[in-house]
Amino acid sequence: MRLLATVRKAAPAAGALATMSLVLAACGGGDASPTTASPGPVLIVTTTAILADLARNVGGDAVEVRSLVGLGSDVHSFQSTPGDSIAIREARVILTNGGGLDAALDPIIDGAKASDTTVVEAAEALKADPIGLMPAATGDGAATFPQMNADPHLWLNPQFAIGYVALIRDAMIDADPARTETFRRNADAFIQELTRLDSEIEATLATIPRQRRRLVTFHDAFGHFARRYGFAVSALTGVQAGDVTPGAVRAIVDQVRAEGIPAIFAERQFNQDVLRQVARDAGVRVGVISSDVLTEETPTYVEMMRANAVTLAELLGDEPGR
Ligand SMILES: [Zn+2]
Numbered sequence: 310m311r312l313l314a315t316v317r318k319a320a321p322a323a324g325a326l327a328t329m330s331l332v333l334a335a336c337g338g339g340d341a342s343p344t345t346a347s348p349g350p351v352l353i354v355t356t357t358a359i360l361a362d363l364a365r366n367v368g369g370d371a372v373e374v375r376s377l378v379g380l381g382s383d384v385h386s387f388q389s390t391p392g393d394s395i396a397i398r399e400a401r402v403i404l405t406n407g408g409g410l411d412a413a414l415d416p417i418i419d420g421a422k423a424s425d426t427t428v429v430e431a432a433e434a435l436k437a438d439p440i441g442l443m444p445a446a447t448g449d450g451a452a453t454f455p456q457m458n459a460d461p462h463l464w465l466n467p468q469f470a471i472g473y474v475a476l477i478r479d480a481m482i483d484a485d486p487a488r489t490e491t492f493r494r495n496a497d498a499f500i501q502e503l504t505r506l507d508s509e510i511e512a513t514l515a516t517i518p519r520q521r522r523r524l525v526t527f528h529d530a531f532g533h534f535a536r537r538y539g540f541a542v543s544a545l546t547g548v549q550a551g552d553v554t555p556g557a558v559r560a561i562v563d564q565v566r567a568e569g570i571p572a573i574f575a576e577r578q579f580n581q582d583v584l585r586q587v588a589r590d591a592g593v594r595v596g597v598i599s600s601d602v603l604t605e606e607t608p609t610y611v612e613m614m615r616a617n618a619v620t621l622a623e624l625l626g627d628e629p630g631r
Pocket residue numbers: 385462528530548549550600601
């Protein structure tokens with residue numbers, strides 16, 4: 310198993326950032342011999358709550374995980390506090406998504422982290438080694454690899470989430486080799502759960518006919534989800550959730566009317582006013598789904614994905630409950 314992670318290091322002279330890829334560890338089958346014993350849990354700091362949830366599933370009691378962006382907060386516009394730098398300084402592994410999603414946190418991470426801390430940029434690492442990290446992502450999944458660059462929301466395809474888990478497992482093993490077997494066992498079990506989740510979502514969405522597989526959202530987060538499950542996507546604003554223009558509003562209203570789309574979807578972490586106005590103008594219903602956040606209602610990745618699928622099936626399915 311090869312671990313390819315992208316590690317950012319601060320350039321001391323200019324203060325600028327350089328990106329380079331390092332092969333951090335190489336280990337064989339199940340015979341890695343521990344080289345470092347860790348008395349307490351390894352501190353893992355993540356940018357988002359979704360990354361934190363994935364990390365907790367892999368690390369279990371052997372790690373302590375802290376997310377910089379809390380429940381319900383928007384990662385695209387998140388501003389860190391001085392308290393965050395304390396956790397960053399103590400972290401052994403820092404998990405970021407990359408691809409611009411959590412770029413607002415790069416300066417504080419680069420300024421506060423210890424020199425030997427591993428920074429994993431999951432989306433960048435998946436792009437570098439998609440087949441090695443996501444052996445199940447063939448067919449539709451493999452066809453999306455060239456598009457990873459533009460859309461950083463890779464986790465919304467559960468097959469890509471499996472790639473995140475593989476990266477997290479390898480980074481934890483690198484940080485705490487004494488617990489290699491624990492991390493492998495936990496990751497294997499979680500990957501099986503994610504594989505079941507992928508099948509469950511497919512089954513839930515099966516009630517939506519092909520011609521109704523139109524996913525209209527606030528920001529353009531669901532491209533990878535859409536390609537996995539056969540949807541076309543449109544959004545009021547782009548992958549980085551910038552401002553909504555009047556032209557974008559008109560275009561979506563026109564499209565929803567022209568294509569007879571029965572419902573559009575707000576996202577929990579964003580102001581829903583504009584999207585609800587679009588729905589009124591077009592005369593369609595509004596569902597609420599999640600892309601970047603965990604909330605009290607859906608506090609884990611698996612619950613978030615499951616709830617999204619149920620909501621889509623309710624509003625786009627054959628017999629929406631009007
Ligand atoms: Zn987003």
